[in-house]
Amino acid sequence: MTPNDAYGHLLARFRRIGLLDEAGRILHWDAATMMPSGAADGRAEQLAALRETAHGLLTAPDVGEWLAAVDDGALDAAGRADVALMRRRRLRAAALPGDLVTAISLADSRCEMAWRAARAADDFATVRPLLQRVLELTREEAQATGEALGLAPYDALLDAHEPGLAAADCERVFAALESFLPDLLGAALERQALRGEPLAPRGPFPAARQDALARRVMADLGFDFDHGRLDLSAHPMSVGAPDDVRITTRWDEADALAGLYAVVHETGHALYERGLPAARRWQPAGEPRGMAVHESQSLIFEMQAGRSPAFAVFLAPLLAAAFGADVAWGPENLHRLVTRVRRGLIRVDADEVSYPLHVVLRFRLERAMLAGDLALADLPGAWRDGMQRLVGAVPPDDRDGCLQDIHWYDGAFGYFPSYTFGALMAAQLYDAAARAEPEMPRAVGRGDFAPLVAWLRRHVHGLGATRSWQQILEGATGRPLDVAVFRRHLEARYLGDG
């Protein structure tokens, strides 16, 4: 077996694994959109079989032999990236003993089920012992994975969501955000109060018209309906394969904008998937980078472009055409509607100013829980204290406090930071795109997103996972992650004129 043979074998094996993963993603979409209710148990079994089969194909001894035999030096850069990703996936898969994987899976699903009831009943005490078990197993997982990858335990958790993201990055970035964001939020609220309330558009907004409008906007953004779909589900999502990207949303007939902006967000994810390097499909290097980069692509559309004054110019006449003339659909009023800020309790409803503060809170708390510095009995109080300090709002109960997110209860620690790294990257990438293509922001006002999408294709989408998130960002913007760009963006939009 020559080193090239070994690479060929590896490509064939990871192609198979990639295809099984895609099959699983379509079944996951189906479960959220189409599947009859009585099929849930069987679907869980089908997905587990796909996952376990792929795991078996990844951890089989032959993969280890091929990885030992392959000569990285004989490969080009993308090939080396491929092999590095293959090694990393195999190390991750092999890091945890089978009985730990089973214990984690069981503890996570028990805790998640208990969380649903606990949240509904505002009863943290009931779910606490189950979360304690999840926490202990997460520590074991972080320890074992970290040893296999040569990472500190918490870094191993972060790395599962965005490879290469480290606690040191989080400490630096979150300290900076903590230093100015609470004041910025206060100042934005003051200015908002001085301006008075924007006009509220008159509803209801029929779901069928929201749907038609969303499809029009998706098409303008560059969504390719020959290679994707829009459907309804309980939670908006984007899932699929590069030639079959499916996004979902939900319609609230009292709110013309919430479902639409979810669609804009998910369309950003979809454009990323669709723009991945076609020649590297079913190779690790052809997959999307991590979750932070993915989130940056959705937030470029939802937040950077989507709440710019130019976007309001584009969207205002479409809203009037869809729902009837209304002075509230004037571009300036619309821009004020989509840039309102508030001291809210719920992360998923938060505006772009306060959202990072919700994430900082979760980062601080999960670090303390994992380190053993915060007992679970003290979590509700620590949550309230943190909310007061960071967001300036205190939840009246745990339902809108430490029980609000499914994460943690389903075992996802090290997950929240990716959201905010995505938001910062989005600001930095959009800023760089606007500098590189000065016509781009004006084109947005005409509903022409081609210059933006082309720039993203070239600098982000088309790179797949051949580079790290840091390399992608530096390559596209000329510098490392810079909190100042995000700060300038927020100050311009919420304290200035733009």
Added chain:
Amino acid sequence: MTPNDAYGHLLARFRRIGLLDEAGRILHWDAATMMPSGAADGRAEQLAALRETAHGLLTAPDVGEWLAAVDDGALDAAGRADVALMRRRRLRAAALPGDLVTAISLADSRCEMAWRAARAADDFATVRPLLQRVLELTREEAQATGEALGLAPYDALLDAHEPGLAAADCERVFAALESFLPDLLGAALERQALRGEPLAPRGPFPAARQDALARRVMADLGFDFDHGRLDLSAHPMSVGAPDDVRITTRWDEADALAGLYAVVHETGHALYERGLPAARRWQPAGEPRGMAVHESQSLIFEMQAGRSPAFAVFLAPLLAAAFGADVAWGPENLHRLVTRVRRGLIRVDADEVSYPLHVVLRFRLERAMLAGDLALADLPGAWRDGMQRLVGAVPPDDRDGCLQDIHWYDGAFGYFPSYTFGALMAAQLYDAAARAEPEMPRAVGRGDFAPLVAWLRRHVHGLGATRSWQQILEGATGRPLDVAVFRRHLEARYLGDG
């Protein structure tokens, strides 16, 4: 490893294979109903990966060791059926060398593609060399599979669709059908002409109303929408898993009955899948028997119950409610509408009297082609001669002649006979059900299908593949397949009063 251990290992492996098969079936449904057009190539790759992965899990050496170690005598009857089915599946999977499998797959897909163009252009000559290649490879396949299973080559092809169905069964049954069906068709046409045309209902029939009516009828037939769906596709089908049975149809706004009867047909398939033994899910013995038994379950609803006078009593008021009062929706007129016969050219549009003659023609021709007694150059002429002799109608071109079916061109030889064995079994099973439950036919008239479904659950659905098709039929009806029952059914309906 004890013999019981071996059976346990086998069950775990076939459970995994069954789950991957189910995943593939949902992806197949998705491809026909939901998938965006541009995803077809990727979907083909995903399905191939699932198929090849399942094939690898089936042909792995450990399965051979477990099958050698298992002690059939220590198992109950269902366990023995399981092991026998496992052995058979493995023998089939291992019978063909890998390069033959690849050659067949390539030749089939090339020929199928050429057939689409050839059919549109009425150009048999162009596709002929590709069909010749398919035929030659089918001979090799039949030879190799037959040797592995101890069957004659053509029996090996039949057995792939309905295990245990043999050429000798076909010869006996088809000779009997040939002896009386052409005359019966002629007599039915004479009686029909004497009665004059039934009244034609006034259309159009809006698709939304057809859809609502079909869902009502499905629910009455016993379709469980918590475990299934109805959607649209180019060709009606039934696919899924026992807890997730999905059927499709298409609507013709000029015809209120075609789409509805397709739904009734597919609902029969769906009820069979849903009624399979739940405790044996993901075991070979818990799967549906072969294609002939499956077809019998659809035809019991579409043909036996569905075109009975009682069904017209049930359906007539529903049609009037859906599409407006119309004298054509009187029960007697409706019954005449759904029991019209004709000397038609197209198998898929054929009535239940002439349909078997289309199958007999294909059986005779494919036997002769495989034996080398009929050169492909002579196929169009032999088709016309056969149609004249059997159906009394001659196609004006090959498009409506030997190019009409995709089968053969996609490599399916030994497939057509299952349709007619299904039709005969349907007649015999319905007759037995009506004798065992004398209230059943009257219940159909009230839209109460529970007695029929319960009888089928007990005598067919719930047996899965624990028995052969012959054993199922004899167990349910007290005798082997009897052409006379089918003949009596047709004579009563088309020459008599019922």
